């Protein structure tokens with residue numbers, strides 16, 4: 001799906017108009033709430049998404065959907081939500097109809113209304129925020145967080161404790177994108193609009209951000225920051241830097257291997273087996 005489906009042009013314009021006067025938008029405005037909530041409902045059902053990769057491989061952001069999310073927070077009041085002995089106070093409900101959507105959500109996991117979970121997604125106790133898109137058969141493992149508007153592909157494994165950063169403002173900012181078949185190791189942080197290419201393996205504990213250099217160890221070449229090339233294996237490294245106060249080491253990302261397109265890393269195969277049987281790692 002690229003561009004905006006024709007049917008939603010009028011809705012997009014209505015959202016843009018509201019956003020142009022966001023300072024005047026008040027909680028409880030019925031007409032504005034109806035407009036904005038119909039946009040969020042489209043996100044919730046995966047009919048539209050905040051960002052996607054176009055035919056040329058670039059990430060295209062549909063700003064009107066981010067604007068709808070920002071408006072939603074102004075329009076909705078805090079409500080009390082009670083679940084057994086637990087009480088919450090929030091502006092947004094959680095997703096509903098999970099079994100019908102073909103997803104498995106383990107107790108302790110939360111996915112907010114306006115996020116999309118494709119069929120076959122498994123959420124271990126983890127968090128998926130509004131505007132996020134999680135593709136088919138993807139595993140979001142324990143304590144992983146998929147922040148607002150992040151775009152996660154199909155058959156991805158986000159290991160335990162992974163932090164996928166959210167990018168809501170400004171509306172044209174590119175969200176984090178993890179492409180199909182990628183594996184993100186435990187406790188990685190993928191932030192500030194970083195992109196993990198298709199089939200890439202990111203070793204445990206790696207920080208991927210546009211501020212941190214990515215270096216190919218075979219060639220020594222510095223690659224595009226914040227981007228892990230498709231079908232590569234990346235781990236966390238460090239580089240020496242001289243400062244007036246002395247010599248220190250700053251983090252970098254090292255591309256230690258290139259795999260063939262479609263190749264699965266042998267250490268990741270075990271995880272695929274565990275996932276098929278619904279066991280978290």
Ligand SMILES: CC(C)(COP(=O)(O)OP(=O)(O)OC[C@H]1O[C@@H](n2cnc3c(N)ncnc32)[C@H](O)[C@@H]1OP(=O)(O)O)[C@@H](O)C(=O)NCCC(=O)NCCS
Pocket residue numbers: 159160184185186187201202203204205233234235236237256257265267281
């Ligand atoms: C990246 C990973 C897949 C290893 O890939 P690999 O291609 O087999 O790489 P190797 O094990 O041959 O390691 C290559 C070099 O990178 C280093 N390295 C491996 N993983 C690393 C990591 N996460 N961070 C920093 N360095 C790492 C190794 O020490 C090795 O250096 P050496 O040859 O001097 O010892 C693996 O280490 C990893 O992080 N797996 C994810 C684990 C995980 O999070 N699982 C989730 C559920 S438990």
